[in-house]
Amino acid sequence: MAVVQFSEEKLNKVKEIIARYPEGKQKSALIPVLHLAQESFGGWLSAETMDYVAELLQLKSIEVYEVATFYSMFNLKPVGKYLFEVCQTGPCMVNGSDNIIDYIKSTLGIEVGETTADGMFTLKAVECLGACGYAPMMQLGKHYREHLTPAKVDEIIAECRSKAN
């Protein structure tokens, strides 16, 4: 029996997602439901969570694992409360994304892929996020933060800290 469990509201959302596809094609709901699971269960997908999703969609667990491990937006280990995903691809690099990554590393005292000791911030360097005209940039939650400078990074960190308190 799985310990993870969607709320009633989220279960209704799952039903709504499945209804988008023809009967018997509920596997198509897998990626949207994994997004929902990641949002609901601490920002990452544990094996237990993936098993729960498999059970909900009547799939084998391996079908869920192979999808979750393919897509870069699914986190397979715990991440901080705030995930800084900084784009490092060509157009962002041309506009100084390397300096922004270095600045975040030194400000937070972590390397790329690490989480701060207080569990507040994780830093990831990611590939193109489609914001090339507004570079350098990062994704924070559902939104993009663009035209980054060290001062803007400071503001974002302060904003996250104040929200968390």
Add this chain to the structure above:
Amino acid sequence: MGRKLLLENAHIEGIRYYDTYRKNGGYAAAEKALKSMGPEAVLEEVKKSGLRGRGGAGFPTGMKWSFIAKPEGVPRYLVCNADESEPGTFKDRYLMEFIPHLLIEGLLISSFTLGANACYIYIRGEYAWIPDILEQAIAEAKNNGWLGKNIQGTGFDLEIYVQRGAGAYICGEETALIESLEGKRGNPRIKPPFPAVKGLWQCPTVVNNVETLAAVVPIINYGADAYIGLGTGKSTGTKLISACGNINKPGVYEIEMNISVEEFIFSEEYCGGIKNGKRLKACIPGGSSVPVLPANLLLNTAKGEKRMMTYEGLAEGGFATGSMLGSGGFIVMDEDQCIVRNTLTFARFYHHESCGQCSPCREGTGWMEKVLKNIEYGKGKMSDIELLWDIQRKIEGNTICPLGDAAAWPVAAAIRHFRDEFEWHIKNPEEAQRRNFGLAHYADPLPVPAAV
């Protein structure tokens, strides 16, 4: 000032919402298509317009539509490719974020033409705020009788659904996108069968890019002849270009396809010239997968003519002296940019994004990244240049999908046009590590083009 078709109303406050969109001529094309034209006439108009797929490949849209199989009792699907993951490309985001009803109207007309009663917008997962905008527009369209059952009393039914991906560039390839939409890894399928015969859930399916589907609206509104009049040769109509890099005015521009590259980069109407008064060094004109061009070949073809911002113009001379319009992702580099470093970031991108199905792509992209990294960080050997050339040749054309080509071409073009820069890195490892590489080594620096 160029004529705008897709962005003509983009400046109007509230154009994101149905009432404003409708007041400004929205859904007139859908009304015309559904009530007075019919599917055959719409298809003929789209074919006549010469519209080519705006996602990168540039395949004629009307022809693609005409391939759809029509077996009795089998549903057909339209899938809108909103995956937009090609580095340098961010134009579809603009359309979806600011003028969502233009896309909804285009989907309605296109689905009607194809006989599809369900349409899926597959959007890259990172654009996490845009599905809410699209879903609101879909709800508004439905409330006003443009979606759902018996649309505007015509007997046509259509539902549009939005599906988020989860971070995989390969899902921009149509068969990988279909696999992902079916809840699987985004592994491209071997073609044939083509999606038009066996696509989503093995049913006939057309996959078109956001900009392509939005362009159907002005084609129906103004007619194919007017659309053709805005372009030249095989490049008809207008094209959205997402311009970025070292320019004064990065952003999304709609161009008539009859202007020169020089005008696009240096005129105030578009990119406004190179930032900080620097000189133009190079440009990738159609998204990261297309060949980079040095300034002299970017502004003028090998024949000495002005290079045009058209499918044919950018390809002029083939890959030896030309490039591609691709997705319209226009990445401009100034004299301070290092081509080796730039090529390395793209090699890293393609290595990261390779789905891993085909050995040449899975292994080759990683190999190219490692060799480029060695050169960039002062550990390269002269033989590495030939090695890189050899690897890219062994990837190109030897994979199920075009990702292999997309990874190979930037490396080939960088070596072809900037071999001396690779050599300089190998001969001067310490200095290469210390500073970005500019134009200083050129005996005859490239001239700065006159502002237009």
